[in-house]
Amino acid sequence: MERYVLGIDLGTSAVKVSCLDHSGKIIDQEKENYPVYNSAEGFCEQNPNDWVQGTLEAIKKIMIKIRNLAKIDGISFSGQMHSLVILDKNKEIIRPAILWNDGRTATEAKYINENFGKKIVEITGNKATAGFTLPKLLWLQKNEPNNFARIRYFMMPKDYVRYKMTGKINTDYSDATGTIMLDIAHDCWSNEILNFFKVPRYYCPELVNSTDFIGFPLHEVCGKTGLNQDAKIFAGGGDNAVAAIGSGILNSQNILCSIGTSGVVLADEKSPHTPYEGTLQMEHHAIPEHFYSMGVTLAAGESLSWFKNTFFPQKSFSDLLSMAQESNLGADKLFFTPYINGERTPYSDSFIRGSFTGISNTSTKNDFCRAVIEGITYSLQDLISIYEQNNKTIYNIISIGGGAKSKFWLKLQADVFGKNIVALKNEQGPGIGAAMIAAMGCRWFKDWNSCINVFVKYNEIIAPDPHNTALYQKYYHLYHKIYNSIAPLARAATRL
Template sequence: MYIGIDLGTSGLKALLIDERQRAVAEETIPLTVQRPRDGWSEQDPASWIAACGEAMRALAAKADLGAVRGIGLSGHMHGATLLGADDHPLRPCILWNDTRAHEEAAALDSDPQFRQITGNIVFPGFTAPKLLWVAKHEPDIFAATRKVLLPKDYLRLWLTGRHVAEMSDAAGTAWFDTGRRCWSEALLEATTMDLSYMPDLVEGSEVSGTLRPDLAKGWGLPEGVVIAGGGGDNAASGVGVGVVKAGQAFVSLGTSGVLFAASDAYQPDSASAVHTFCHALPDTWHQMGVILAAADALNWWGRVAGADASALTGALGPVRAPGRAVFLPYLGGERTPHNDAAVRGSFHGLDHVTDRDAMTRAVLEGVTFAIRDSYDALTSTGTRIDRLIAVGGGSKSDYWVGAIATALNIPVEIPQAGDFGGAFGAARLAMMAATGAGAEIATPPDIARTVEPAGDLTEAFAEGHARYRAAYTKPRN
């Protein structure tokens, strides 16, 4: 048996699977985000440890964990977890959707070696610019920092006692040579750091350490349980949904929105604001377009409208041509393709007949058009998308999935009921690490149905996308 632990922004999930990759038990513990200022987003790393312990104890109460052979880790990327000499955090972790370091990111991005070596724009949410921000605004903390860990790798430190990262997550720090799959000493030097600050590296399907005996005993696990390298949340989800070869892709409608395509080769195009990262499997990479608010935008609208998000979307009926109302879902800035930390969300084109349903459709269409932006950016680099699978909570909305299929003019596959996200991918990586199995076990899920594009609406969605792009170019405060 194998366990996948996925450290999400809003909760930590632990999933137990058997040798046939069937879910046996799961537990999710909620987490909260602190936003002390506009554009800031932080979490206390101690809350991750508490949530992991609670989730593991709950799993042990639901199932016998005596046959567990491996644990895999997945987690939200880019977070700056700064540790002192005693390995304790010096401050709250600065999260992926924190944009305070936009000036520092721009400064690093102006140095050509960053794009050349990492294959990516230096986004404000990446790890390296956050360290420059800390050095400038919290110099005592920067001076005391001895290790920088990504969020899931702080969990790994607690589980194993080792400082280890893996390639897919490390590639989102702006300190990583993505083509060579190693830390870049030149980029570390450019931020007044060196290799001593960085954890060791393994591939996601390799062993990173073994579970501490005291934790194993307390949770009813055998001694010697291996901890796999795991993956950043999207790379682990790619393994979970079986997107591991060129031509395979998934669209994730979670807190953020992701269009993720696997690649057999390293083929960056940083100018398009496409992310080019290592995959969680050896000798594979992936490209993705990222929008910072997908289901998060719908949930925001639900709070404003005073209704549950599922009730709002369930009342819409079949997909129809986009209306005059346009919504830009940039509630906390945007990545692909704009790389704009300052832009904020907005409605455009409202009139006297605009009602709640029209505004709900505008929110869904706004996120859809942001995904279309990512699709255009990915395919312009030569990335193939032959097969697209929809995952995440937003994929439960027929209207939303139909809008995406129509806007991209590509069929979207809906898996049969099951969990194919980061926790499942992490469990698969644990199986690989424990047994020596390879990518052959990362098969796509059985498909319940395929949503075809509404052919009579593709032109209307193209026109709606054009209105959406025009709204972004208007002057903003």
């Protein structure tokens, strides 16, 4: 009987479950969508039980296909980071989860940075931004004190799904660093931070490594999905850490560029002590004793989804990419800034909003399509520039997510970044990485490099065109000036 592992990638819009064998071959992948609720401007929430239902349904579909042919050896997780799930003493959900891209906590983030100063960076490796978990807890303290008082446990999204599958509550170090409550150098919850901000220590879940064995699936989970009861479930990690594993980012001078709902640029780091001083996030890797830095643009793929749903609801994303190819490089001098949810890196500004700049009577639908795609890519160049300014050597950029599904967009990334771009043969980096954590937990491999050599498969290298890169540098220079021009207008607009 064949033996497989499952990688569960709990994203913002959908859960994707990947089934892989010993050779790293993808046997099956299933996806289940769920909604995001926007009850007010800047609010982004989800029902955690939607994640559970979607995950179990996707597993069930896989098990129907492989039943009587294979067993699942191990299961692990990749999950959207920073989002806040709170449970009461009966382990029941208190309120909808507040997501990573929810912008309501700008005031709380500012309060943390102003009142805790440089110590927040010294302890956690990060400045406070609206996306992190601690500002969400402070928002609840102030705006929903009854709910705050009822909290017995907080956790991240993948931790809640794992709890519903195993009955065990904990979180791993990679997700814990995204709360800005973890002492990153000493691998423990920071009593200094918790005491200062009056967050009870008992709210914080037990800390585990991403490869730690948590338990076996509950009887009712096996009944709903068809899982075998001896499938081992491992902790997993935050989506970016797990995507780095699934993309082979380990002790290398390659960096990761992920274009999903958000956009992420990520690099492996030898220690939590870096020169970035909070401009880039510092996080625990999902691999024990490793770290990574990353910058985040909040609305990458989400900007393209917004544009499509608002202006071209009948067209597919492929249609939009084809239209963009009909426009010239630079989109006829039309620029788009993807700040529709505010921005995290490098500006940490919850008030900024997106814009089109340079509209003329010659601007076409094709130009608008290309401007959105170029604007998203420019925002990622903002992140790459921080690494370059700190003398980070970059050989190749591994591209994953929606931006890696299109040869046109991959080539555009190469030209804008002026770097070689490499795509995975399967661009689902987080799902593959979660399966790799399960494989390592099951001791399929002696070390991570052996696992990466089997599971991570690359396509050909896409090299930049020097002529295009030179032109894009000029356009990017103009794009980079737009933020400072529109930021005062955006702040004034919030006061109306």
